[in-house]
Amino acid sequence: TLLLSEALIHLLGEKRLGRVRNPKVREDLQTWAQRDLRRIMQDRRREAQDRLQAGLLLDDLGVLPEGLDDFLPVPGAGFRIGKYPVTNAQFRRFVRAGGYGENGGRRPDWWSEAGWKQRQQRDWTEPRFWDDRQFNRDTQPVVGVSWYEAEAYCAWLNDPASAAHLPRGADYLPKGCRAQLPTQQQWMLAARNGQPAPKDDKLDYPWGGAFDTALANTKESDFGQTMPVDMYPDGATPSGVYDLAGNVFEWTADPYKEY
Numbered sequence: 001t002l003l004l005s006e007a008l009i010h011l012l013g014e015k016r017l018g019r020v021r022n023p024k025v026r027e028d029l030q031t032w033a034q035r036d037l038r039r040i041m042q043d044r045r046r047e048a049q050d051r052l053q054a055g056l057l058l059d060d061l062g063v064l065p066e067g068l069d070d071f072l073p074v075p076g077a078g079f080r081i082g083k084y085p086v087t088n089a090q091f092r093r094f095v096r097a098g099g100y101g102e103n104g105g106r107r108p109d110w111w112s113e114a115g116w117k118q119r120q121q122r123d124w125t126e127p128r129f130w131d132d133r134q135f136n137r138d139t140q141p142v143v144g145v146s147w148y149e150a151e152a153y154c155a156w157l158n159d160p161a162s163a164a165h166l167p168r169g170a171d172y173l174p175k176g177c178r179a180q181l182p183t184q185q186q187w188m189l190a191a192r193n194g195q196p197a198p199k200d201d202k203l204d205y206p207w208g209g210a211f212d213t214a215l216a217n218t219k220e221s222d223f224g225q226t227m228p229v230d231m232y233p234d235g236a237t238p239s240g241v242y243d244l245a246g247n248v249f250e251w252t253a254d255p256y257k258e259y
Helices: 002-018 023-041 048-060 088-096 113-122 147-157 160-165 184-191
Strands: 071-073 080-082
Touching (some): 023 048, 113 147
Antiparallel strands (some): 071 080
């Protein structure tokens, strides 16, 4: 499947695929590749490198994670959290919509005064690593963003104009909700699916069990890069929130404190 998918993407390519005369053959090729690559990527029993390769090939096909823009309720907590870490595909909408404003120009409403001062001084116009192929694929989490950029992105989501940059029929926020960075307490509640910390800290993982390298992208996996955000369904919380262990460090609204 991996070899045939590489041939489909890198040898046949979109233009030549578009010239396949029989539309059913063309559709079947794409459906087959997507289905089997997703199955390989998410299968915890498979070799980690094969899973990664399948995920990157899915990205090459332009396949985004299911429910990419969903916000899921945290049981008993009274708030929702993104189903995935913010991806490059999502943050790219912010960049293309003029999210960084103009250097020397008026401060956009979604930037705080302190954040805009940093953006101007450091001449930020996009995340760092934005052109690094190890980190910049659509389905990988965005990296190289400061706290101020993360804050501005959340505030931009609350601007009604941001909806114009969504795929047709999609919606950023559930009705009556506002986007913001989670507090550390909220993040911990989400990571524990709204439950108290277990008595055994060896079981204190989002999936509610012991540590397993097949369930998260951590240093033990030795990848040296981020993974597609939907690669570890078995490592999600029972509510279906992905990557609350591994893959990237995540910003919170308040400074980190040890509890």
